Amino acid sequence: MQYDTLTAFLTTAPEALRRGPVAMIFVEDDVEVATTLRHHQQMGFAQVLAFLPAAFALPDDLQESVHRITYDTTADGAVETAVTAVAAAGAGTWMYYCYNAEYLFFPFCETRTVGEMLAFHSEERRDAMLTYVVDLYADDLSAYPDAVSLDGAHLDRSGYYALARTAPAANAAQKGRQLDFYGGLRWRFEEHVPHERRKIDRIALFRAKPGLTLRGDHTFSDEEYNTFACPWHHNITAAICSFRTAKALKSNPGSTYAIDTFKWHNSAPFEWHSRQLLDLGLMEPGQWF
Known part of the structure; x- marks a missing residue:
């Protein structure tokens, strides 16, 4: 599941934020991205959102199980902006955020x-x-x-x-x-x-x-x-x-x-x-x- 922007995700997949807990993973580089995503799936998060630049690839087994959101995670205030926006859209749901x-x-x-x-x-x-x-x-x-x-x-x-x-x-x-x-x-x-x-x-x-x-x-x-x-x-x-x-x-x-x-x-x-x-x-x- 791929979304070109955070706005596109919040517009087209709001139901995902009602089935928690939700994990938000902010990818800053290409180090251990797949293991981070899989680890949090194994911890029991119902939804895993991966915020990452378009140039980064995900393994085939994560293409359908992870919500991939194209996002510049290194911009000033990018993480705070995304977490705040997702929190506003998913009121009542338990959420979590971390980095790769x-x-x-x-x-x-x-x-x-x-x-x-x-x-x-x-x-x-x-x-x-x-x-x-x-x-x-x-x-x-x-x-x-x-x-x-x-x-x-x-x-x-x-x-x-x-x-x-x-x-x-x-x-x-x-x-x-x-x-x-x-x-x-x-x-x-x-x-x-x-x-x-x-x-x-x-x-x-x-x-x-x-x-x-x-x-x-x-x-x-x-x-x-x-x-x-x-x-x-x-x-x-x-x-x-x-x-x-x-x-x-x-x-x-x-x-x-x-x-x-x-x-x-x-x-x-x-x-x-x-x-x-x-x-x-x-x-x-x-x-x-």
Whole structure:
């Protein structure tokens, strides 16, 4: 299913947004596009929307199962514009967004679907879920100069922290139940990362509604969406295991020659299993057992 523009998709296939949950995958380059799409299908998303330039091809087995939308994902504000527009058109539907070479994991995802998790989350009167972007990187940059290797993927097992999030007002009052999270490659190589891009928290799972706007820092215009938990107990959180930062650091001329390896004493092979992420504290099940 192919659409030449986002407007064409919203006009001709609005029923797709009523059968959720919906995953929006924004393709920035041709790295691991097919594996990203297949992974999210396997997680249980009813609809997968692939936003990608016309020059990129999809394998035959994804031509009919994925909604391909021709879109310039690298333009300023492109992702925010698309997520906001899709959210307005699919009010009430749970949605998710990420980039290529990023893989969603949630507690017990090997035996439960994302729809089951979101059904429980909805029963807790939550309309959004905090996800942590956990950096993945190849163990051998000489063999994988773009820093992407599914078989040799590693992550940091420590070095994560949170700071209180403050409002931009003059008194800088702390925002309730909101934190800024840091760690991974953006922390270890912060000299190569602009300050505004160092956070690893993203509100990637949310219930769409009219008037909801995605902001450039991966938060939403509704401040309750940006909270990590409800007032009475901890909620489920999820993780997006991502090669995106590693790719950027190795493709940027200002950093690529300064980095010979991403491995350090706190690196560990990524096991591609939710149990490892739970054990490391990179997501939590809340009250969902």
